[in-house]
Amino acid sequence: MAFPEGFLWGGATAANQCEGGYNEGGRGLANVDVMPHGPERRAVGAGLRKMLDFEDGYYYPAQNAIDMYHRYREDIKLFGEMGFKTYRLSIGWTRIFPNGDEDEPNEEGLAFYEDLFRACHEQGIEPLVTITHFDLPIHLIKEYGGWRNRKLIDMYKKLVTVLFTRYKGLVKYWLTFNEINMILHLPFMGAGLVFEEGEDKQAIEYLAAHNELVASAWATKIGHEIDPENKIGCMLAAGTYYPYSCKPEDVRAAQLENQKNYFFVDVQSRGYYPAYALKMLERDGIDIGMTDEDKRVLAENTVDFISFSYYSTRCAADESTECERTQGNAFAGAKNPYLKASQWGWAIDPLGFRITLNDLWDRYQKPLFVVENGLGAKDVVEQDGSINDDYRIDYLRQHIAAMRDAITEDGVEMLGYTTWGPIDLVSAGTGEMSKRYGFIYVDRDDAGNGTLARSKKKSFDWYKKVIATNGEDLS
Numbered sequence: 014m015a016f017p018e019g020f021l022w023g024g025a026t027a028a029n030q031c032e033g034g035y036n037e038g039g040r041g042l043a044n045v046d047v048m049p050h051g052p053e054r055r056a057v058g059a060g061l062r063k064m065l066d067f068e069d070g071y072y073y074p075a076q077n078a079i080d081m082y083h084r085y086r087e088d089i090k091l092f093g094e095m096g097f098k099t100y101r102l103s104i105g106w107t108r109i110f111p112n113g114d115e116d117e118p119n120e121e122g123l124a125f126y127e128d129l130f131r132a133c134h135e136q137g138i139e140p141l142v143t144i145t146h147f148d149l150p151i152h153l154i155k156e157y158g159g160w161r162n163r164k165l166i167d168m169y170k171k172l173v174t175v176l177f178t179r180y181k182g183l184v185k186y187w188l189t190f191n192e193i194n195m196i197l198h199l200p201f202m203g204a205g206l207v208f209e210e211g212e213d214k215q216a217i218e219y220l221a222a223h224n225e226l227v228a229s230a231w232a233t234k235i236g237h238e239i240d241p242e243n244k245i246g247c248m249l250a251a252g253t254y255y256p257y258s259c260k261p262e263d264v265r266a267a268q269l270e271n272q273k274n275y276f277f278v279d280v281q282s283r284g285y286y287p288a289y290a291l292k293m294l295e296r297d298g299i300d301i302g303m304t305d306e307d308k309r310v311l312a313e314n315t316v317d318f319i320s321f322s323y324y325s326t327r328c329a330a331d332e333s334t335e336c337e338r339t340q341g342n343a344f345a346g347a348k349n350p351y352l353k354a355s356q357w358g359w360a361i362d363p364l365g366f367r368i369t370l371n372d373l374w375d376r377y378q379k380p381l382f383v384v385e386n387g388l389g390a391k392d393v394v395e396q397d398g399s400i401n402d403d404y405r406i407d408y409l410r411q412h413i414a415a416m417r418d419a420i421t422e423d424g425v426e427m428l429g430y431t432t433w434g435p436i437d438l439v440s441a442g443t444g445e446m447s448k449r450y451g452f453i454y455v456d457r458d459d460a461g462n463g464t465l466a467r468s469k470k471k472s473f474d475w476y477k478k479v480i481a482t483n484g485e486d487l488s
């Protein structure tokens with residue numbers, strides 16, 4: 014058998030991209046709510062255009078998203094029908110602590126997720142919970158400056174203590190921060206950072222990263238203390254950087270880019286700052302405010318498993334190298350001439366998936382959990398209502414086959430695989446609905462029009478069969 018017994022097949026979503034109900038159930042406002050659809054989204058996400066409230070003339074897709082806040086039972090039932098073993102979802106921090114710094118949590122928010130987890134178990138689905146998926150109370154940004162402020166470690170500790178206590182027995186798999194390395198690419202989205210004129214951006218990003226890393230280690234400690242059954246993982250936006258050529262300068266450029274990403278997991282998995290990161294901080298004169306307690310907490314509370322998203326590999330070239338550069342997603346780089354790209358310019362590289370799996374397994378020797386993978390594409394609804402998304406099936410088939418090879422041929426140890434957006438949802442990068450990943454179609458467009466009705470695409474039955482055969486039948 015290729016995939017191990019009990020392999021956790023499923024799908025992944027994030028609260029702000031599917032829930033909606035932004036002002037219901039006592040929920041407070043979060044950074045992700047005020048990221049508009051349209052050309053300014055990227056600058057807002059990067060912390061370069063300050064937008065801390067809703068402004069006139071913009072459309073904010075997270076306000077209602079796909080209305081899962083009201084439809085989760087119906088949606089989870091469809092996941093159950095596909096045979097999901099796990100469903101990865103995230104907690105909206107502001108449902109639990111509307112401002113982030115209250116003493117008492119909001120019971121309505123806690124009850125909402127409790128019922129959602131029960132709905133999962135009724136379908137035989139194990140929840141996999143991301144504690145924060147690009148999600149931070151606006152109040153913590155306005156009052157404290159987001160994750161640049163160490164006080165957020167305490168707010169986070171309070172949040173996780175409430176979650177681990179309340180959901181003991183209902184949730185066993187946890188991720189501390191979604192794509193923690195996104196701080197370096199979209200720092201407002203990743204850490205609630207907004208930069209003022211003249212600030213040292215890099216210094217603030219690494220300071221915020223340190224605070225998140227320490228908070229993540231505390232969460233691991235608290236989670237294990239509350240329930241030793243808890244399995245707590247880190248989460249990386251992965252995708253190995255290839256050198257553009259075998260020119261040593263290109264190879265070095267790729268090595269440096271890879272280290273920038275590995276840095277986070279090196280700390281979370283090994284428990285200390287790697288030498289190359291310490292040297293870089295020293296060289297650039299960056300003080301992250303490391304305390305002895307931080308060092309101890311990091312060392313004693315490493316993660317149980319490594320989770321990551323994989324959409325594509327990336328390519329690095331030295332500045333002197335002549336090549337086409339791309340800004341396909343949040344990660345800029347050289348354009349790989351050997352690969353085709355998606356409609357949104359993301360390189361498609363199934364073999365790169367196997368390479369990335371090997372790189373991470375070799376480096377950490379801890380079980381891997383792929384918690385995002387998929388193809389964002391435009392779908393066409395036929396006259397009869399059917400949606401023939403063969404391109405999506407092809408993408409997933411090739412990636413699952415590459416993952417199978419990594420397990421059977423290379424000996425990579427894995428816990429599971431969740432595709433991104435099993436139901437169409439709002440794109441994190443662009444705010445669009447038309448960038449669809451789902452097996453389940455949602456009738457909603459980029460401007461927020463549509464009935465929100467759900468319907469099955471061709472890929473729905475295909476994925477159902479993949480799960481039913483534990484990955485044996487990919488046809």
Ligand code: BGP
Pocket residue numbers: 027030191192250322385389433439440441442443448
């Ligand atoms: C990851 C995020 C997700 C998700 C995905 C796809 O970076 O963790 O939240 O959205 O990418 O990206 P996009 O939505 O921009 O297509």
